[in-house]
Amino acid sequence: MSALLELRGVSKRFGGLAAVSDVSFDVAEGSIVGLIGPNGAGKTTTFNLITGNHRADEGTIAFAGKRIGGLRTHRIVSLGIARTFQNIRLFQQLTALENVLAGRHCRTRAGLLGALFRPPGAAREEEAAVERAAEELAFLGLRGREMELARNLSYGDQRRLEIARALATDPKLVVLDEPAGGMNERETDELVGVVGKIRDRGITVLLIEHDMSLVMRVCERIVVLEHGAKIAEGTPGEVRADPTVIEAYLGTEEA
Amino acid sequence: MTARLAIAYGAGAAFVAVSPLFLDAYWVDVLNNVGLYVLLALSLNVILGDAGMFNMGQAAFYAVGAYTSAILATRLGVPILWTLPASAIVAALFAALVARPVIHLRGDYLLIVTIGLGEIVRILLVNDPWGLTGGANGIFGIARPELFGLRIRRPHEFLYLIWGFVAVTVFLFHRLERSRFGRALAYLREDPVAAEGSGVNTARYRLLAFALGAAWAGMAGTLYAAKMTIISPESFSFWESVLVFLMVILGGSGSIPGVIVGAALVVVLPEVFRGFASARMLVFGFLMMVMMVVRPQGLLPIRAPRFRAPGPAKPAGEGGP
Numbered sequence: 001m002s003a004l005l006e007l008r009g010v011s012k013r014f015g016g017l018a019a020v021s022d023v024s025f026d027v028a029e030g031s032i033v034g035l036i037g038p039n040g041a042g043k044t045t046t047f048n049l050i051t052g053n054h055r056a057d058e059g060t061i062a063f064a065g066k067r068i069g070g071l072r073t074h075r076i077v078s079l080g081i082a083r084t085f086q087n088i089r090l091f092q093q094l095t096a097l098e099n100v101l102a103g104r105h106c107r108t109r110a111g112l113l114g115a116l117f118r119p120p121g122a123a124r125e126e127e128a129a130v131e132r133a134a135e136e137l138a139f140l141g142l143r144g145r146e147m148e149l150a151r152n153l154s155y156g157d158q159r160r161l162e163i164a165r166a167l168a169t170d171p172k173l174v175v176l177d178e179p180a181g182g183m184n185e186r187e188t189d190e191l192v193g194v195v196g197k198i199r200d201r202g203i204t205v206l207l208i209e210h211d212m213s214l215v216m217r218v219c220e221r222i223v224v225l226e227h228g229a230k231i232a233e234g235t236p237g238e239v240r241a242d243p244t245v246i247e248a249y250l251g252t253e254e255a
Numbered sequence: 256m257t258a259r260l261a262i263a264y265g266a267g268a269a270f271v272a273v274s275p276l277f278l279d280a281y282w283v284d285v286l287n288n289v290g291l292y293v294l295l296a297l298s299l300n301v302i303l304g305d306a307g308m309f310n311m312g313q314a315a316f317y318a319v320g321a322y323t324s325a326i327l328a329t330r331l332g333v334p335i336l337w338t339l340p341a342s343a344i345v346a347a348l349f350a351a352l353v354a355r356p357v358i359h360l361r362g363d364y365l366l367i368v369t370i371g372l373g374e375i376v377r378i379l380l381v382n383d384p385w386g387l388t389g390g391a392n393g394i395f396g397i398a399r400p401e402l403f404g405l406r407i408r409r410p411h412e413f414l415y416l417i418w419g420f421v422a423v424t425v426f427l428f429h430r431l432e433r434s435r436f437g438r439a440l441a442y443l444r445e446d447p448v449a450a451e452g453s454g455v456n457t458a459r460y461r462l463l464a465f466a467l468g469a470a471w472a473g474m475a476g477t478l479y480a481a482k483m484t485i486i487s488p489e490s491f492s493f494w495e496s497v498l499v500f501l502m503v504i505l506g507g508s509g510s511i512p513g514v515i516v517g518a519a520l521v522v523v524l525p526e527v528f529r530g531f532a533s534a535r536m537l538v539f540g541f542l543m544m545v546m547m548v549v550r551p552q553g554l555l556p557i558r559a560p561r562f563r564a565p566g567p568a569k570p571a572g573e574g575g576p
Contacts, residue, residue, distance in 0.1 A: 051452065053448070053452070072451070072456075072458075073451045073452055074451050074454050074455055074456045074457070077452065077453065077454035078454055082453075082454075083452055085448075085449065085452070089446050089448060089449035089452070090446075090449065091441065091442055091445035091446055091449065091450075092445065092446075093445060093557075094441060094442075094445060098438060098441070101438060102438070102442050102449075102450065102453040102454075102455065103453050103454065105435065105438070105439060105442075105453065105454050105455050106453075106454030106455070107454075108435055110434065110435045110436070111435075111436060112431075112436050112463065112467065114434065114435070114436070115430060115431045115434030115435065115436040115437060116427050116430055116431060116434075118430060118434075122434075122435075125435075126434070126435065129435075165453055166453075169453065169454050
């Protein structure tokens with residue numbers, strides 16, 4: 001098993017606060033990995049370091065053997081890491097289809113002249129992009145919602161739309177930040193299926209989640225953060241039995 | 256483009272085309288000014304409406320284009336319409352150069368910087384750098400434009416030149432907004448972080464939007480110089496930038512027909528209220544306030560959706576105005 005994503009001794013400070021300190025872990029190609037931890041443990045910061053929204057103070061991040069620390073986010077996306085956001089960030093005034101087309105942007109080429117003079121190549125590219133975007137919407141169960149404005153979709157559908165947008169970038173790795181946040185039980189169940197289907201397409205999944213049942217059901221490996229540091233790593237069974245994890249989540253057991 | 260919009264454009268074009276038959280030279284000239292401001296407002300709309308960047312210094316790019324053409328025409332004797340590409344390129348390069356360091360600024364911060372930019376350009380022109388701009392007097396004696404051997408001098412002749420350019424602009428900008436490029440600007444406007452996170456190079460598109468908007472303002476400057484034959488710094492004051500900003504916001508930020516209507520109202524209303532003499536700007540200002548309270552999204556806001564799903568209803572080819 002080769003590691004698709006490698007974090008080695010990654011640290012990030014915000015002023016005096018060490019949001020992430022000396023975190024190392026690997027994400028194997030084709031796996032589903034969960035990143036868990038209490039609120040403020042540094043999970044989202046870790047994601048932001050991977051996707052280039054923040055720059056690590058120390059340590060290295062390598063993706064498919066290439067160091068990606070310091071690259072701008074759009075470059076990292078075109079290398080093959082796509083993400084969703086914890087607090088949904090859709091283009092609210094645009095349609096579902098247009099939102100997913102954003103993901104096709106880095107895989108298409110037409111520029112300003114292509115826009116103004118619309119040569120046949122640009123038109124074909126556009127058609128293919130629209131078709132692909134519609135496929136991704138269908139993959140997430142949003143067929144028939146293409147023309148709806150993102151803001152008019154239900155919460156669960158908005159989460160799914162964000163995943164469709166991420167998948168449209170042809171990622172090797174998708175990074176999902178609390179994909180089940182705000183979803184009801186039925187929607188969460190569907191999401192478990194979706195994550196599996198994403199992996200079946202050969203896409204590696206790294207996700208942050210608070211919903212423990214979801215994490216335990218879908219993830220093959222789990223990394224546990226607390227106070228910005230990694231406190232445990234392993235299979236769901238190992239993590240569940242780990243006393244430090246139990247302590248972090250439930251507090252110390254008093255006699 | 257919807258059928259209704261195509262009909263509206265056709266009606267507008269027909270009205271402008273036959274207007275010299277029933278409008279006197281004064282009102283034809285007002286219509287010419289409307290055309291120039293439509294071009295300026297559409298150029299700002301790329302930056303402000305499409306990409307969502309607050310720019311209140313559009314007059315700077317207008318000035319750069321006008322002076323580029325005027326200098327080339329008076330010093331080198333280049334026919335003024337031939338200078339259109341030059342003024343577009345100079346204005347775009349100028350925009351790329353000055354915008355680069357400030358382009359990451361958000362909202363009101365960028366607004367302040369662009370106001371400063373507009374003033375710097377105006378004061379620079381007054382100071383007559385290298386004896387090129389003629390200082391406060393400006394540049395005069397710009398030769399009248401010629402098109403297909405036809406000398407353009409009277410208002411109704413300019414009408415066809417200016418509005419012809421408007422028609423081409425409207426056609427191209429409608430294509431732009433339905434393209435990969437136009438969408439990138441829309442993503443940028445809606446949420447820059449999500450745009451970058453979806454793989455859009457936001458810094459590049461901010462710069463391109465500025466350069467494109469500046470290029471079009473520069474070409475509007477060329478037409479202005481050709482029409483006036485005299486240009487001076489006072490034609491490119493802060494007030495011009497404010498007016499153009501107002502046209503975009505009033506008409507409906509990001510909406511091409513909206514911006515055209517906005518420009519037409521901002522130019523024509525003060526003319527209509529000329530009877531109120533010194534109170535006309537007061538009336539005008541009051542109308543603006545009512546407008547902002549009653550309809551803050553603009554007269555003709557953007558209408559989604561712009562794209563159709565693949566399937567039976569394929570997007571049809573669109574006709575120009």
